[in-house]
Amino acid sequence: MGDLSEFSFKYRLYLKAYRWRRIDPVPWTPLKKPLPDCRLVLISSAAIVTADQDPFDNFIRIGDTGIREIPWDVDIATLRETHRSKAFDHTGIRRDPNLAFPVDRLREMAEAGFIGSLNHRYLSIMGSVTDPAQLIKTTIPPVVSKLVDDRVDIALLIPV
Amino acid sequence: MSLVAAELERRGISTVVIQLLRLVTEKVRPPRALAVPFRHGYPLDSPNDPAKQRAVLEAALSLLADKSLQPPAIVDYEVR
Numbered sequence: 705m706g707d708l709s710e711f712s713f714k715y716r717l718y719l720k721a722y723r724w725r726r727i728d729p730v731p732w733t734p735l736k737k738p739l740p741d742c743r744l745v746l747i748s749s750a751a752i753v754t755a756d757q758d759p760f761d762n763f764i765r766i767g768d769t770g771i772r773e774i775p776w777d778v779d780i781a782t783l784r785e786t787h788r789s790k791a792f793d794h795t796g797i798r799r800d801p802n803l804a805f806p807v808d809r810l811r812e813m814a815e816a817g818f819i820g821s822l823n824h825r826y827l828s829i830m831g832s833v834t835d836p837a838q839l840i841k842t843t844i845p846p847v848v849s850k851l852v853d854d855r856v857d858i859a860l861l862i863p864v
Numbered sequence: 865m866s867l868v869a870a871e872l873e874r875r876g877i878s879t880v881v882i883q884l885l886r887l888v889t890e891k892v893r894p895p896r897a898l899a900v901p902f903r904h905g906y907p908l909d910s911p912n913d914p915a916k917q918r919a920v921l922e923a924a925l926s927l928l929a930d931k932s933l934q935p936p937a938i939v940d941y942e943v944r
Contacts, residue, residue: 719885724888726891726892726893727870727892727895728893731870791904792903792905796910802908802911803905803907803910806908809908812914813922818922818925829868840871851877852875858880859869859878859880860882861879863904
């Protein structure tokens with residue numbers, strides 16, 4: 705897998721025709737210290753929400769460009785995946801949200817010293833936003849400012 | 865996710881993105897990406913398999929410490 709062959713003909717056509725934005729120039733922040741000294745934030749586009757948060761909206765035409773903050777120490781059993789896409793199999797992540805929102809794995813890795821610490825807030829967005837301009841220009845900048853204030857060193861971004 | 869990664873890098877946070885479609889990754893060009901051979905819905909390989917999930921995560925995070933990489937860096941994940 706990892707290519708277009710997993711999708712239906714309709715989605716293959718869409719993905720081939722979609723005008724993907726090209727990042728140019730590509731920004732680059734070298735790691736400033738060893739991983740075991742770094743603070744990590746997890747960002748997932750699997751539309752994960754906690755038990756007391758609203759699901760992502762499945763009726764907005766361009767996709768829900770909102771964001772949810774999820775605490776690093778959340779109980780994995782309380783998380784719900786609310787992604788609207790019908791293009792992929794949701795059963796794995798609904799059985800084990802760690803598959804795209806690995807809170808348990810990251811806690812284990814921090815305890816083992818592979819990474820230094822975990823930021824108190826993780827972030828959840830929904831992929832499949834057909835016009836990402838609103839997400840990038842409106843939703844993301846203030847959240848990045850929070851992460852800078854949190855003294856986050858590294859970000860791990862996981863799609864679904 | 866690649867566009868979000870770029871915003872973070874511009875603000876001084878190092879990023880690594882796990883990517884499911886190499887074709888798209890090559891077009892969009894995130895700063896650092898681990899291209900995995902898994903189908904959509906399964907970015908960390910398998911549900912309820914901590915060892916496999918941890919292996920993908922370690923491979924992704926290790927890219928951050930690899931001083932030989934230059935942007936845009938796309939590295940293929942080798943399934944253990």
